[in-house]
Amino acid sequence: MSRGPQTVLRGQLVGPGGVVPGELRFGERLEAVTPLEGAPDDLYLLPGFVDTHVHGGGGGDTMDGPGGIRTLARLHARHGTTTLLPTTITAPWEQVLAALRGVREVMNAGGVPGGADVPGAHLEGPFISPGRLGAQPPHTLEPTLGRVAEVLATDTLRAVTLAPEVPGGREAALAFARAGVRVGIGHTRADADPVTALLEALHAAGGRTCATHLFNAMGGIEGRVPGPAGALLADSHACAEVILDGLHVHPTVFRLARAAAQGRVLLVTDAMRAAGLGDGESELGGQPVTVRGGRATLADGTLAGSVLTMDQALRNAVAAGVPLPGASVMASTAPAASVGLKDRGRLEVGLRADVVVLDRALQVRAVYVAGRPVELTARA
Ligand SMILES: [Zn+2]
Numbered sequence: 001m002s003r004g005p006q007t008v009l010r011g012q013l014v015g016p017g018g019v020v021p022g023e024l025r026f027g028e029r030l031e032a033v034t035p036l037e038g039a040p041d042d043l044y045l046l047p048g049f050v051d052t053h054v055h056g057g058g059g060g061d062t063m064d065g066p067g068g069i070r071t072l073a074r075l076h077a078r079h080g081t082t083t084l085l086p087t088t089i090t091a092p093w094e095q096v097l098a099a100l101r102g103v104r105e106v107m108n109a110g111g112v113p114g115g116a117d118v119p120g121a122h123l124e125g126p127f128i129s130p131g132r133l134g135a136q137p138p139h140t141l142e143p144t145l146g147r148v149a150e151v152l153a154t155d156t157l158r159a160v161t162l163a164p165e166v167p168g169g170r171e172a173a174l175a176f177a178r179a180g181v182r183v184g185i186g187h188t189r190a191d192a193d194p195v196t197a198l199l200e201a202l203h204a205a206g207g208r209t210c211a212t213h214l215f216n217a218m219g220g221i222e223g224r225v226p227g228p229a230g231a232l233l234a235d236s237h238a239c240a241e242v243i244l245d246g247l248h249v250h251p252t253v254f255r256l257a258r259a260a261a262q263g264r265v266l267l268v269t270d271a272m273r274a275a276g277l278g279d280g281e282s283e284l285g286g287q288p289v290t291v292r293g294g295r296a297t298l299a300d301g302t303l304a305g306s307v308l309t310m311d312q313a314l315r316n317a318v319a320a321g322v323p324l325p326g327a328s329v330m331a332s333t334a335p336a337a338s339v340g341l342k343d344r345g346r347l348e349v350g351l352r353a354d355v356v357v358l359d360r361a362l363q364v365r366a367v368y369v370a371g372r373p374v375e376l377t378a379r380a
Pocket of ligand 1: 124270305
């Protein structure tokens with residue numbers, strides 16, 4: 001097997017411990033990560049972003065099948081995302097299965113040329129609360145063990161979002177956890193205590209756990225009513241997805257999450273089809289969506305996912321006071337770890353050469369997916 005051409009990049013290396021001048025050498029994998037005095041101080045080199053919750057972008061949606069997945073993977077790659085989990089929406093069962101088979105088809109084809117890597121899918125719904133749909137259409141289903149087996153059989157799932165209080169929810173959560181799937185608690189009306197008990201059971205089974213878009217589609221925290229958000233933040237293992245677009249969570253709530261869940265906050269986009277397309281009319285799960293001023297809403301005003309990209313989420317985290325190394329952990333290191341991807345999320349020799357180059361204003365200057373440069377100027 002040929003090693004292929006080697007790329008050399010110099011700039012400020014961003015790692016969990018800080019920022020140091022240095023040099024990267026890589027083919028498909030990182031071959032050298034070396035401190036280097038005098039490296040350019042106007043370029044930052046970061047591990048590629050990992051988005052574990054993204055429905056669409058560039059006009060494509062996970063529910064469209066392989067074509068839509070390729071479109072969204074290319075759009076988000078231009079914004080620094082080198083790994084993503086195409087995310088399904090609550091829909092009739094056959095459509096959910098078809099979407100997962102579409103993800104499998106993309107994976108079998110060896111990925112998306114010019115796009116982010118697709119190592120699996122995120123199943124968001126239909127196993128959620130009919131009383132906390134958010135922008136999900138009302139096609140909820142109970143997670144019978146038969147249905148759980150059916151989605152696991154697609155051999156795509158790395159993450160799932162479910163409401164533990166729906167009939168069969170606890171058993172399904174444990175089955176997913178035992179299969180190595182990150183269990184996200186979300187779109188839920190559960191009380192705090194059963195969530196705490198479930199998290200403990202999932203951890204005891206060796207499972208990975210998370211809050212799906214913390215504070216969105218779940219109750220808030222009150223002194224005597226901590227709700228699922230309180231239970232998830234108080235847990236010492238569960239990660240917490242945050243949609244940091246300036247619309248879904250208040251900056252103070254983001255700071256609270258960061259303080260409570262040090263190292264466990266993940267930036268996600270929850271982006272929909274219209275991400276990267278500007279204002280206009282779009283669609284989510286068969287429902288009309290209007291995007292105006294970067295705000296995507298259903299006809300009744302409900303926020304319909306976002307048009308966020310990971311580079312903007314990172315800039316928003318920094319603007320909210322997170323030092324760049326911490327923001328990079330939220331955008332890459334923590335999300336990769338949260339779904340068991342050990343071969344990425346850090347700039348270390350031997351890992352995939354997934355690299356984002358940012359300028360001083362944290363704008364994307366170059367992106368490499370497994371060492372291959374992404375064409376930044378391509379249209380969706
Ligand atoms: Zn979502």
